[in-house]
Amino acid sequence: MKSVSDLSIIAYPHPALRVQAKLIKRVDTRLEEVVKRMFELMYEHKGVGLAATQVGLPLQLFVMNPSGRADEGEQTVLINPVLSKPRGSEVAEEGCLSLPNIHGNVTRAKTIHVSAFTIEGREIDRDFTQYEARIVQHETDHLQGRLFIDRLIDREVAKVQDELDTLATNFHSRQRLGQIGDDASLLAELSQWESEYC
Numbered sequence: 625m626k627s628v629s630d631l632s633i634i635a636y637p638h639p640a641l642r643v644q645a646k647l648i649k650r651v652d653t654r655l656e657e658v659v660k661r662m663f664e665l666m667y668e669h670k671g672v673g674l675a676a677t678q679v680g681l682p683l684q685l686f687v688m689n690p691s692g693r694a695d696e697g698e699q700t701v702l703i704n705p706v707l708s709k710p711r712g713s714e715v716a717e718e719g720c721l722s723l724p725n726i727h728g729n730v731t732r733a734k735t736i737h738v739s740a741f742t743i744e745g746r747e748i749d750r751d752f753t754q755y756e757a758r759i760v761q762h763e764t765d766h767l768q769g770r771l772f773i774d775r776l777i778d779r780e781v782a783k784v785q786d787e788l789d790t791l792a793t794n795f796h797s798r799q800r801l802g803q804i805g806d807d808a809s810l811l812a813e814l815s816q817w818e819s820e821y822c
């Protein structure tokens with residue numbers, strides 16, 4: 625099993641980005657370390673949210689901070705999030721740390737209700753709105769193996785197709801060079817985390 629300090633952000637089309645993350649049944653100090661590492665990676669790459677699947681963990685957990693800065697805003701950790709009661713809709717441009725250099729317009733609910741747990745085991749049951757609601761929806765999608773490019777209209781997909789092809793070419797050539805494992809071995813790594821926390 626990979627050590628926490630070795631976790632890094634994985635890029636499209638890594639197969640772990642397409643798995644359905646599992647419910648977390650227990651939290652320990654290592655999972656707390658994972659959360660710290662995820663915030664570290666998120667700030668380092670100037671993101672506002674990061675899902676566990678993006679660091680290769682098939683667990684229902686994500687971190688966010690709308691300010692994108694370690695010294696500002698509010699850090700939130702959500703475990704086993706369930707979204708409900710979408711209200712309103714809004715189109716805005718999104719990007720993703722697992723899809724570098726790709727942006728596109730995505731329609732999201734303006735307000736969304738979230739039931740989840742914090743890393744301390746506290747229940748969260750509240751509405752998120754506007755930008756925060758967008759982050760929550762984007763990250764919860766990740767936990768279901770869904771990426772924002774899946775929600776782009778055809779015309780927008782056409783605009784980013786070249787970039788997607790480049791990412792895929794890079795990924796597959798790194799696999800051929802043995803710098804990253806083949807899909808089967810990458811997916812096998814996930815089951816260790818599952819058996820530990822799910």
Ligand SMILES: [Zn+2]
Nearest residue numbers: 719720721722
């Ligand atoms: Zn993302």
